[in-house]
Amino acid sequence: MPYDSIAASIADQRRKTYFDEAERHRQAQSLRASSVPMRQSLTRNAMVRIRPIRPSDTDLLLKTFDRLSMESRTFRFLFPKLRLSASELRYFTEVDHHDHEALVAVHRFDNSGLGIARFVRHRNNPLAADVAVTVIDEWHGRGLGTRLVTRLMERARCEGVAHFTAMIASDNSRARALLHSVGHASRFLGYDEGVAEYEIPLGPGTSRAASPRFPRLLRAPCSCT
Numbered sequence: 595m596p597y598d599s600i601a602a603s604i605a606d607q608r609r610k611t612y613f614d615e616a617e618r619h620r621q622a623q624s625l626r627a628s629s630v631p632m633r634q635s636l637t638r639n640a641m642v643r644i645r646p647i648r649p650s651d652t653d654l655l656l657k658t659f660d661r662l663s664m665e666s667r668t669f670r671f672l673f674p675k676l677r678l679s680a681s682e683l684r685y686f687t688e689v690d691h692h693d694h695e696a697l698v699a700v701h702r703f704d705n706s707g708l709g710i711a712r713f714v715r716h717r718n719n720p721l722a723a724d725v726a727v728t729v730i731d732e733w734h735g736r737g738l739g740t741r742l743v744t745r746l747m748e749r750a751r752c753e754g755v756a757h758f759t760a761m762i763a764s765d766n767s768r769a770r771a772l773l774h775s776v777g778h779a780s781r782f783l784g785y786d787e788g789v790a791e792y793e794i795p796l797g798p799g800t801s802r803a804a805s806p807r808f809p810r811l812l813r814a815p816c817s818c819t
């Protein structure tokens with residue numbers, strides 16, 4: 595069999611697996627939606643505040659990191675990360691809110707950190723940004739990851755980002771599920787050493803980024819004006 599046909603058949607098989615998974619996810623989602631009491635999720639939503647990260651959030655970040663299981667850390671950093679260094683803490687908290695944005699979810703009662711979502715714009719493509727999200731383990735499955743990413747997508751559109759890219763370990767089914775639920779047309783780009791890369795179009799945005807550098811489509815009004 596010529597090389598091109600083999601490659602095409604592998605790509606076909608991957609696409610099929612991807613769509614099968616999406617379908618399984620949709621079915622699981624509708625099952626869960628019918629079994630989660632509405633009042634419970636409303637109460638949980640009300641307990642969380644989402645805001646941009648600040649330079650003074652280093653302690654919050656450290657404590658949130660401490661509350662992540664090793665599995666969550668490995669999924670987030672793609673290796674079993676043991677600690678955050680001082681320079682990483684500075685990098686993660688001192689963001690410019692344009693090329694690099696991070697939103698933190700904090701508990702309204704005690705201000706403890708529950709999750710973080712961030713994007714970092716690609717150096718070689720200002721319309722694209724890499725996205726990452728983490729929620730502390732005891733809050734998994736309550737919709738917080740989805741809320742954080744949805745808010746971050748809105749922020750990103752406001753800053754002229756047209757699509758996110760995401761690197762997800764191939765055994766990270768929760769992150770894949772999240773991606774399916776927020777990205778209407780997310781695209782599988784490829785695998786490398788156990789990590790899958792996806793592209794998530796953000797749709798039309800943004801006013802702040804309105805400049806001749808950005809296509810007209812991206813200059814529709816957005817919520818951050």
Ligand SMILES: CC(C)(COP(=O)(O)OP(=O)(O)OC[C@H]1O[C@@H](n2cnc3c(N)ncnc32)[C@H](O)[C@@H]1OP(=O)(O)O)[C@@H](O)C(=O)NCCC(=O)NCCS
Pocket residue numbers: 619623626665666667669670725726727728729730733734735736737738739740741761762766767768769771772775
């Ligand atoms: C990925 C992650 C952020 C999801 O956060 P979360 O708050 O649990 O996400 P949500 O509750 O919004 O659920 C998102 C989807 O994940 C799925 N999901 C969540 N918990 C799940 C579980 N325990 N089992 C199976 N699926 C699960 C749900 O299908 C949900 O989709 P839906 O909204 O369409 O129902 C969280 O698992 C995490 O922090 N993981 C470690 C870090 C990581 O993997 N980051 C992603 C790579 S950067």
